[in-house]
Amino acid sequence: MSTGRKCDGYTARTPSSVLISPQSSSDEVAGRRSPPGLAAIKVYSIPFRMPGSQRDRQLLHYFCVQGANEFAGFVPNEFWSKTALYASQNETIVRQSLIALSALHVDLSGSGCSSRSGSGSGPGPGPGHPVGDATLRQYGKALRSLQTRIARSSGDGTCAGRFETAKTALICCVLFYCFESALGDVPAALNHLDNGLRLMNKVLAFRDDEDDDEEMRSIRDTLGRLDMQATFFDDARAPALALVSRRERERGLSVGFGLGSGSGGAGPATSFASLADAQKQLIRMSNWLLRFLQENTAYQGQPASCIPASVLAEKHRLTREFDLWQQRHGIFTACLAPPPPPPTEPGAADRRSADRAARTLLAQHGVLQMLLSSKVPDRPQVFGAVPNRAAEELVQLCQDVLRLDDSGDAAATAGPALMKPWTLSSETGVVVPLFLLAMKCADEGVTARAVELLAASKRREGLYDAGAVASLVGQLKGAMSQRRQQSEELGLGSSQEDALEHWVADLLDQAPGGASTMAAMLD
Known part of the structure; x- marks a missing residue:
């Protein structure tokens, strides 16, 4: 790390250079076994030497060979393949944050389910959650380290020093957002994101785009994507960037x-x-x-x-x-x-x-x-058409994406068929499009197919848990059926071609906090 060489990131391929040793680590000697998901890793590669325990190295290797690809979702980007890893080479705080996030990914992916059942609303993991205490301790350590770093940097009078501290803090805000959203703690996730967006706007106010280095551009693009994800989650929220x-x-x-x-x-x-x-x-x-x-x-x-x-x-x-x-x-x-x-x-x-x-x-x-x-x-005819050919084509596109994802999983395992694993991503993929189509389309065939795909996908994409979203749409459809029946009994008539969104508009207005608030209200 002291040579000054720069990490160039890594590809999805896993070079057969170093095998994970079955030897016991110091943590295991103390009676704490490494996460079971790490045992499945046969090869790994980190493009720089790093200090720490064997478990820390295994978790960072796990980030390189699997975690980063899944966090990036369906569209690869440099933040996960390069920027975060490069920063972790020289910034202990970023390395601690990546290790915590990798440990969380191991915990949740190995469990086959999300950290919370139901809507995913409310702080912290729910009863019976699969997140280990060591993972939460590592996350707390990263949070405290960032607070200490920011406090110490207040006396740094150089522009370069303040810029590097801001860059580190921004990367950590993204990683913390991903950690909390994976836990299902939406308010905490949005708090980290809003902190990062405010800091990003301050940086942009004093620097031109041309002055940004490659890493800062990658961070800005990532925050822009997460900003949009949060805005779609809560209609009352305006994009911060x-x-x-x-x-x-x-x-x-x-x-x-x-x-x-x-x-x-x-x-x-x-x-x-x-x-x-x-x-x-x-x-x-x-x-x-x-x-x-x-x-x-x-x-x-x-x-x-x-x-x-x-x-x-x-x-x-x-x-x-x-x-x-x-x-x-x-x-x-x-x-x-x-x-x-x-x-x-x-x-x-x-x-x-x-x-x-x-x-x-x-x-x-x-x-x-x-x-x-x-x-x-x-x-209104855009979403109200029945049948809605445009919406049908979009649902089919989402189905194709999920099919390609499943075929990739099958090719990777190359063994007997196993139960589909639960996938954790930080980036928006197909869950938001399917949710919007289910809510806005009057074509009940489109809504039914969208909900079916959501329920079967076993995905979490940032703030959106596909299973929770499917359950929420089911609850809202129940409310819609009751209201249709009441309208008919009162002789007011009811249109069978009105979208779900139309029938529950008042519930949407009462849930300014987004989908999780609405689900909690219905519960």
Whole structure:
């Protein structure tokens, strides 16, 4: 670590360089056995030497070979493959945080279930949770270390010193958010995220984008994604980061990319540079979309003739951005390799991963595009159509993503069929799109398929537990059925083509804290 060499991250492949020794560690001698999930790791690689116990090294190895990929979700990104690991090389606090998060991943993945049953609301793990005391102690140690580091850095008068401390704190905020959301403690997770977002805005106020190094850009992109995740979780929450400037909202994002450029650009659309590039552009567009919708709630239910021309013009620009994104995505995917070969052939895993990521982004884009199309002015037919072909295609995309994920698990195990493991990710994948379709679509066939996929997926993506979301939709559908029956008994009639969201609008208004608050209220 003292050589000054820089960690370049790692790939998903696990080099057969070092075998985990079956010898007992000092912790095991003391009567504390290593987490059972670590025994399954046959090879590992850390791109730098690290101090600590054998258990600490095993947990960091676990992060490299499995945990990081799952935390990144369906779309790989540099924060998990490089930034966090590089910071852990020189920052003890980040290393402690990664070890705690890896231990939590081992505990929860090995248990085959989430840390909490039900909605996942409320502080801390529930009764009978599988999280070990050693994991919680390690997490507490990381929290205290960061507090000490921040207190000591207050006397550092150099800009470089303050910047490095801020970078470390931001990485830890992301890791702490992931830890608490995995436990199901939504308020604690959001508190860590909000702390990180406030600090990020302070950093941005004093530094230009051009001044940021590669690691800070990776951190900013990650916080931007988590900011959007939290905003979708709680409709009353506004995005904390402005990923699109006022000038870009007035002219468009895509200057230089052809059909969507500025105020009348021309020429063919160009491909994305990578899946990460496609994801970054989609997050920026979703940030713009939610800000646009929140700023124009006064026009809800108003006809187009009552909406200012400037608002309609901005919606038109945003619609063009979504159309252009889809064109660029199509060009990018057309350049990918042919369909995934059999799982045993070389390159199958990489091709399957790219296909899965591309489909995930397309599903997210489709739901956002429907949301934009349905608002300002209101167009109830977007989600209210029965049958709803557009929504059916998006549900099918999500099903394809989950199928590709399952085939990857099967290829990795290459043994007898086992019960599907519970998957823990920090990033948004297919749970949010399926939840939104289940809530907003009047087509009950779409809702039923979305709920079925959620219940079977055994996934947690950040704040969203798929099983809890499926259970919540089931509870709300029960409330909808009762209200339909009461409406018919009173002679008021009821439409069988109204979305679930329509029938429980008052419950949604009473739950400003998001899905977990609503579930607790229904309980």
